[in-house]
Amino acid sequence: MIHDIHIVGGGLAGCEAAWQLAQRGVSVRLSEMRGASDSLADRTPAHQTDGLAELVCSNSFRSDDDAKNAVGLLHHEMRQLGSLVMRAGEVARVPAGSAMAVDRDVFSVEVERALTEHPKITVMRERIDALPASGPTIVATGPLTAEALATSIVAATGQDRLAFFDAIAPIVHRDSIDMDVCWFQSRWNKGDGKDYINCPMTRDQYLAFHQGLLDGEKIVFKEWEADTPYFEGCMPIEVMAARGVDTLRFGPMKPVGLDNPRDANPEFPQGRWPHAVVQLRQDNKLGTLWNMVGFQTKLKHGAQTELFRTIPGLQNAEFARLGGLHRNTFLNSPLVLDRQLRLKGADHIRFAGQITGCEGYVESSAVGIMAGLMAASELSGRAWEAPPRTTAMGALLAHITGDAEAETYQPMNVNFGLFPPLHDVGKKARKEAYTDRAKADFSAWTTSRQLEPA
Numbered sequence: 177m178i179h180d181i182h183i184v185g186g187g188l189a190g191c192e193a194a195w196q197l198a199q200r201g202v203s204v205r206l207s208e209m210r211g212a213s214d215s216l217a218d219r220t221p222a223h224q225t226d227g228l229a230e231l232v233c234s235n236s237f238r239s240d241d242d243a244k245n246a247v248g249l250l251h252h253e254m255r256q257l258g259s260l261v262m263r264a265g266e267v268a269r270v271p272a273g274s275a276m277a278v279d280r281d282v283f284s285v286e287v288e289r290a291l292t293e294h295p296k297i298t299v300m301r302e303r304i305d306a307l308p309a310s311g312p313t314i315v316a317t318g319p320l321t322a323e324a325l326a327t328s329i330v331a332a333t334g335q336d337r338l339a340f341f342d343a344i345a346p347i348v349h350r351d352s353i354d355m356d357v358c359w360f361q362s363r364w365n366k367g368d369g370k371d372y373i374n375c376p377m378t379r380d381q382y383l384a385f386h387q388g389l390l391d392g393e394k395i396v397f398k399e400w401e402a403d404t405p406y407f408e409g410c411m412p413i414e415v416m417a418a419r420g421v422d423t424l425r426f427g428p429m430k431p432v433g434l435d436n437p438r439d440a441n442p443e444f445p446q447g448r449w450p451h452a453v454v455q456l457r458q459d460n461k462l463g464t465l466w467n468m469v470g471f472q473t474k475l476k477h478g479a480q481t482e483l484f485r486t487i488p489g490l491q492n493a494e495f496a497r498l499g500g501l502h503r504n505t506f507l508n509s510p511l512v513l514d515r516q517l518r519l520k521g522a523d524h525i526r527f528a529g530q531i532t533g534c535e536g537y538v539e540s541s542a543v544g545i546m547a548g549l550m551a552a553s554e555l556s557g558r559a560w561e562a563p564p565r566t567t568a569m570g571a572l573l574a575h576i577t578g579d580a581e582a583e584t585y586q587p588m589n590v591n592f593g594l595f596p597p598l599h600d601v602g603k604k605a606r607k608e609a610y611t612d613r614a615k616a617d618f619s620a621w622t623t624s625r626q627l628e629p630a
């Protein structure tokens with residue numbers, strides 16, 4: 177079979193990439209393992225059907241508010257590019273207030289119909305067990321990539337560049353941290369001495385916090401996640417807390433070498449070590465997002481927000497994302513992919529979707545669109561120009577392909593913390609200002625690139 181490009185994985189990202197390419201005249205072979213046989217090797221533990229673009233859990237694409245919300249803005253940009261997921265989503269839409277929710281079966285049937293009826297697309301029910309040695313390829317096999325292919329990816333990228341579980345610590349918007357309470361300092365003033373933001377705790381505050389971790393409601397692992405390995409470096413904070421009242425004070429909440437300048441006195445002019453400290457470390461190059469070091473957790477989201485806002489200095493914290501621990505296959509993209517989502521050293525292979533380290537149905541679809549557009553540019557000999565970083569797509573792409581800190585790279589939803597900050601706008605009007613700027617810049621980008629909706 178002759179085709180211009182091979183896409184592996186018929187989930188949200190693979191389907192979007194196939195659609196963008198086919199609509200631009202490129203012939204596509206789309207390989208999806210589900211439906212190839214009844215063997216367990218051709219299934220994932222989460223998918224229930226053989227349908228393309230199956231939504232494995234919630235039926236929501238989250239907020240559809242493109243005036244104030246980063247996901248809603250991503251919807252808007254996807255629609256501008258003729259997104260298949262957004263089109264099928266409209267057909268399958270069910271009432272959900274300002275959110276966009278769909279009937280998952282109608283949605284999947286609609287995506288599959290559009291792709292199978294397209295003259296440029298051949299859908300193959302087949303599992304791919306190794307990265308192709310040559311030929312343009314997009315790998316979009318998602319968080320539950322089949323084992324043999326994952327092994328092949330590890331062989332190409334290196335053992336520690338493909339993760340099989342995420343261990344997400346909460347991420348806080350920098351401008352919501354109270355710097356009248358916290359202070360910048362690295363332990364023992366190492367590095368440039370100011371790499372961390374420190375939140376001090378008294379003994380009573382610490383004891384109450386410790387109890388809160390023990391009492392907080394936790395999410396139970398799904399059956400097939402139950403063997404999630406707790407590596408020492410990514411153990412949930414509440415599991416550590418259960419080992420003893422002071423375990424955290426010898427672990428992520430260690431206060432030694434951290435002098436709180438607000439406790440300075442003539443005897444200790446630099447300040448004193450608090451009883452315990454919560455540290456935050458910069459998470460993106462823009463400096464807008466800071467992660468809570470060592471705070472990966474299975475606490476329910478409501479419990480996390482409530483408890484973490486009891487930490488001095490975080491009383492008004494706005495979370496760009498909350499903590500979690502799931503089975504999830506994803507690359508250390510800032511290290512292994514170039515700015516066009518191509519594997520460094522094997523640039524005939526592009527990655528798309530959640531395997532790149534974005535998170536969620538909408539983000540995975542958006543990265544699928546971008547991979548499709550990049551490949552279409554390449555195949556037609558046109559230089560690729562990324563969407564501006566001030567747009568939702570541009571911000572997400574920049575984060576994945578180099579702006580995130582590789583050392584702490586964990587899956588990320590789209591959020592305004594990924595956008596270049598707007599300092600001269602009051603906090604209340606900021607979300608509208610981000611979306612206004614993004615819409616203008618996105619429109620200029622599509623016009624200059626002569627990008628018609630697919």
Ligand SMILES: Cc1cc2nc3c(=O)[nH]c(=O)nc-3n(C[C@H](O)[C@H](O)[C@H](O)COP(=O)(O)OP(=O)(O)OC[C@H]3O[C@@H](n4cnc5c(N)ncnc54)[C@H](O)[C@@H]3O)c2cc1C
Binds near residue numbers: 189303325
């Ligand atoms: C249990 C679970 C619950 C989730 N809940 C939500 C949620 O509620 N909301 C949300 O927004 N996101 C959720 N996610 C994340 C969501 O699944 C992903 O963001 C999204 O589906 C990723 O799209 P994708 O195209 O990258 O991967 P997928 O949609 O998973 O598609 C990947 C496709 O590749 C196929 N495949 C895998 N390996 C091979 C191979 N070797 N050869 C051929 N085909 C292969 C798979 O069968 C699958 O169809 C959840 C994820 C999981 C695992």
